Amino acid sequence: MAKVMLDIINLRKSYGSDLVLHDISSTLAEHEVKVLIGASGSGKSTLLRSINLLEGIDDGQILLDGEDITAVGVNADLVRSQIGSVFQSFNLFPHLNVLQNITLAPRKVHGVPREESEAEAMQFLERFGLADKAKQYPDLLSGGQQQRVAILRAVITKPKVLLLDEVTSALDPILIAEVLALISELKAEGMTMMIATHEMGFAKRVADQVLFLHQGQILEAGSPHTILEDPQTPQLQSFLSALRDAGRL
Amino acid sequence: MSYQPSELRLQREAARRRASRRSTLIAILSTVVIGTVLTIAVTGAPGFKAVRQSFFSWHYATTAFPHVLSGLWLNLRVMVIASLLSFILGLLIAVARTSHSPVLYPLRILATTYTDIFRGLPLLLVLYLVGFGIPGLGFTWLTNSAVILGTVSLILTYSAYMGEVIRAGIEAVNPAQRMAARALGLTPTQTQRHVVLPQALRKVTPALLNDLISLQKDSGLISVLGAIDAIRAAQIDASQSFNFTPYVVAGALFVSLTIPLTRFTDWLSNKQDRARVQQGQW
Numbered sequence: 001m002a003k004v005m006l007d008i009i010n011l012r013k014s015y016g017s018d019l020v021l022h023d024i025s026s027t028l029a030e031h032e033v034k035v036l037i038g039a040s041g042s043g044k045s046t047l048l049r050s051i052n053l054l055e056g057i058d059d060g061q062i063l064l065d066g067e068d069i070t071a072v073g074v075n076a077d078l079v080r081s082q083i084g085s086v087f088q089s090f091n092l093f094p095h096l097n098v099l100q101n102i103t104l105a106p107r108k109v110h111g112v113p114r115e116e117s118e119a120e121a122m123q124f125l126e127r128f129g130l131a132d133k134a135k136q137y138p139d140l141l142s143g144g145q146q147q148r149v150a151i152l153r154a155v156i157t158k159p160k161v162l163l164l165d166e167v168t169s170a171l172d173p174i175l176i177a178e179v180l181a182l183i184s185e186l187k188a189e190g191m192t193m194m195i196a197t198h199e200m201g202f203a204k205r206v207a208d209q210v211l212f213l214h215q216g217q218i219l220e221a222g223s224p225h226t227i228l229e230d231p232q233t234p235q236l237q238s239f240l241s242a243l244r245d246a247g248r249l
Numbered sequence: 250m251s252y253q254p255s256e257l258r259l260q261r262e263a264a265r266r267r268a269s270r271r272s273t274l275i276a277i278l279s280t281v282v283i284g285t286v287l288t289i290a291v292t293g294a295p296g297f298k299a300v301r302q303s304f305f306s307w308h309y310a311t312t313a314f315p316h317v318l319s320g321l322w323l324n325l326r327v328m329v330i331a332s333l334l335s336f337i338l339g340l341l342i343a344v345a346r347t348s349h350s351p352v353l354y355p356l357r358i359l360a361t362t363y364t365d366i367f368r369g370l371p372l373l374l375v376l377y378l379v380g381f382g383i384p385g386l387g388f389t390w391l392t393n394s395a396v397i398l399g400t401v402s403l404i405l406t407y408s409a410y411m412g413e414v415i416r417a418g419i420e421a422v423n424p425a426q427r428m429a430a431r432a433l434g435l436t437p438t439q440t441q442r443h444v445v446l447p448q449a450l451r452k453v454t455p456a457l458l459n460d461l462i463s464l465q466k467d468s469g470l471i472s473v474l475g476a477i478d479a480i481r482a483a484q485i486d487a488s489q490s491f492n493f494t495p496y497v498v499a500g501a502l503f504v505s506l507t508i509p510l511t512r513f514t515d516w517l518s519n520k521q522d523r524a525r526v527q528q529g530q531w
Contacts, residue, residue, distance in 0.1 A: 052432055081434025091429035095447045104443060105433040139524075153433070 002029040004066075005192045006051065006161050011060035013050060013216075020046050021057070022216040028161065028194060033187050035203040035224070036196040038213035039239060044196035047213070048163045051194070052083045065160050081109045084154030084162040088169045090146040092138035092153070098125070099134040102153045110157055117156075124152050128182060144175030148182050155186065162186070164195040168202075180206075200249045204228060212236050306494045313486040313495035320482030321502050327396065327468045327478070331403040332461055338404060339411030344441065346412070347419045360412070367409035372467055375402045380474035399471025407464050414456045418449035455518035462507050462514070469503065479503065 006028035013021040020043050028034055036044040049055040051062055053069065053076045062070045069079045092101050099121055106117040125131045130148060138146050147167055155162060164183065168176040180202050187193065187206055197203055203210055203224055210227040212220040214235045220227055228249075231237045243249040291297065345353055345360040367375065379402045384393045392398065422445050430440040450457075472481035479502060483495035 054428060054432060077431075077434050077436050080432055083432075085429075085432040087425070087429065087432075089425055091425045093426065093429070093444055093448075095451060105435065108439050108443060109434040157434075 002031065004028070005030045005032075005064070006194070007061075007063040007066075008047075008051070009061045009063070011047070011050060011057055011062065013046060013055065013057045013059075020216045021050065024060070024216075024218055026211060026218065026221070028192060030192055031190040032208050033191075033193045033195065033206055035207035035210045036194065036213055037198070037200070037203060037210060037227075037239075042213040043216040044213055045165050046216075048085070048165045048194065048196055051161070052080055052085045052163055054085075077109075081105070081157065082160050084157070084159035086147070086150050086154050086162070086164050086167050088166040090138070090143070090150045090170075092146055092150055094138050097135050097137050098130070098141070098149050101138070101149060102156055105153070105157050121152075121156060124156055128152060128185075142175060143171045144178045147171065147175075147179050151179070151182055151186075155191065160192065162191050162193045164193060164197070166196050166198065168197065168199060198243075198248065200228060200243060212239070214239075302492075304493050304497050306492055309486070309490055309492045309494035310498050312490075313483060313498050316482040316486055317479050317495060317499050317502060320477055320479035320499075321506075323396065323476065323478045324465075324468045324503075325506070327400050327403070327471060328465050331400050331407065331468065332464055334404045335407035335411050335460075335464065336457070338408035339413075339415055340446075342408060342412030343415035343419060344446075346416050348441075350437070364409045364412055367405050368413065370406070372402065372406045372470060373473065375406055376470060376473055378402075379405070395471065395474035395476040399474050399476055403464060403468060403471070406467075407460060410460050410463075411457060414453050414460060415449060417456075418453035419445060421452050422448045455514050455521065458510060458514040458517070462510050465507050465510070466503055469499075 004027050008024055008026045008028075011021050011024040012019070022043075024043075024047060026034070036047065038044055046055060050057050057070060060070070061068055064079065064082065068074070092098075093104070096104065099118060102121040102124070103112075103114070103117040106112040106120070107114055112120075122131065122134060125134055128148060130145065130152070133141060133145060133149070138149070141149065147170075151164075151167070167183075168179050171179065176199065180199065183193070183195070183202075184206055195203075195206070205224075207224045209221060210224050211218050212227060212231075212233075212235075214233075219233050220231065220236050227236070228240065231240055240249060294300070342360045342364060345356045346364070348357065376399060380395060380398045383391060383398060426444055426448065427440055430444040431437075435443065469478060469480040472478050472484065475481070477485075479499045480496075483499040486495040487493055
């Protein structure tokens with residue numbers, strides 16, 4: 001049995017009287033890739049944002065590598081430095097070039113000397129075909145390149161878990177493909193990931209398990225094949241048929 | 250096969266050339282007409298000869314010039330020091346006002362009160378209060394220097410202005426930037442230092458330069474405390490000769506100091522506007 005990297009226990013969160021996460025429990029083993037699917041507002045983003053402590057939770061616990069990161073008095077900055085996060089809107093720092101964007105966290109958070117972190121970042125950029133962009137500013141890059149840089153920025157510190165929140169939703173199909181190729185490569189290297197996405201084809205290829213969220217609850221969980229081909233609940237059935245009608249399945 | 254411009258294109262280009270020639274012609278004509286009208290209006294004024302005598306006398310201009318110029322050297326030093334210190338103090342005020350740290354709560358109140366007071370007080374009043382009030386306290390260890398007290402007054406006023414400008418810049422940085430920095434594990438202080446402030450200052454550079462231009466000319470106001478700056482030097486010359494030309498000399502020197510900075514500010518804000526249009530943020 002592989003080591004449990006992330007253990008989510010009875011997570012509950014509400015905004016006022018709105019229950020957005022309703023007793024969510026799930027575990028993510030080391031090297032496992034879990035994909036969250038569900039309509040907008042189903043709680044996928046809130047779940048990811050709870051894991052990297054950008055949202056406070058009401059009840060329940062989250063254990064990262066056995067350590068309770070939701071405990072009172074936990075050092076949130078330290079926790080976040082062990083979790084990689086990538087967002088829909090890239091959020092690269094526009095005043096820093098690609099290399100500076102990637103090396104900011106290693107240098108300032110992890111105390112890696114500048115030369116060393118730059119050398120490592122250059123290796124990364126070369127491996128993923130972005131070496132010629134090292135000195136460019138984010139504005140001059142395509143959306144796909146920006147998002148790939150954002151992913152590299154998140155993984156260069158070797159996080160225990162990588163959270164990807166609809167990272168391709170702002171991109172056109174060609175750019176989506178290059179971002180997804182990078183994520184597949186990370187999977188091949190054994191990165192532990194939790195991914196919220198609307199790309200079902202990608203979910204099928206990359207997921208070890210798919211979770212279907214509906215109104216803050218996990219309604220179904222299983223292999224991509226069972227979830228996408230053999231939905232049990234009427235909610236998942238109607239979600240999938242809506243995707244099919246939109247030509248996205 | 251080589252490209253042959255179509256008849257349509259040639260016609261279009263000819264039309265554009267005609268339009269551009271026409272614009273140039275109109276601009277020249279309009280300049281000549283307005284220039285002539287203004288010249289006639291001014292030189293035709295009944296008191297023109299007397300005004301030219303008392304404001305634009307070449308003789309008095311050349312005799313006053315060295316005095317005014319050495320006074321301007323004082324203005325220049327006051328400007329540089331007041332600009333730097335106003336910026337630094339303004340930056341601290343802005344950071345204090347935008348922070349949410351409970352430790353900084355008293356500082357936040359203090360910074361808000363400070364801004365309210367010195368943004369509202371006319372600079373002339375600050376000069377009187379500081380310049381005459383502080384020596385009036387009678388502390389022997391405190392300076393009585395008009396230059397120093399005048400500079401302090403400028404800093405008090407302009408740090409409040411600049412603090413507000415920088416605060417607006419900090420608040421204009423996209424919150425997602427802060428979130429992304431925190432998600433990488435940066436502390437609030439590191440986020441402010443490496444992510445928020447650099448972007449905020451870039452956004453408000455033209456506005457800050459505008460404040461610097463104002464500060465440059467307001468540095469002449471320290472003359473009310475008796476500091477021998479360009480304006481005071483001009484005043485001394487004028488009172489000896491009963492001719493106002495030295496004031497015009499001082500004015501011309503001040504303008505020649507601010508013009509480069511004004512042009513630079515225009516250039517910079519145009520550049521930023523263009524960049525925004527290119528990114529589709531307009």
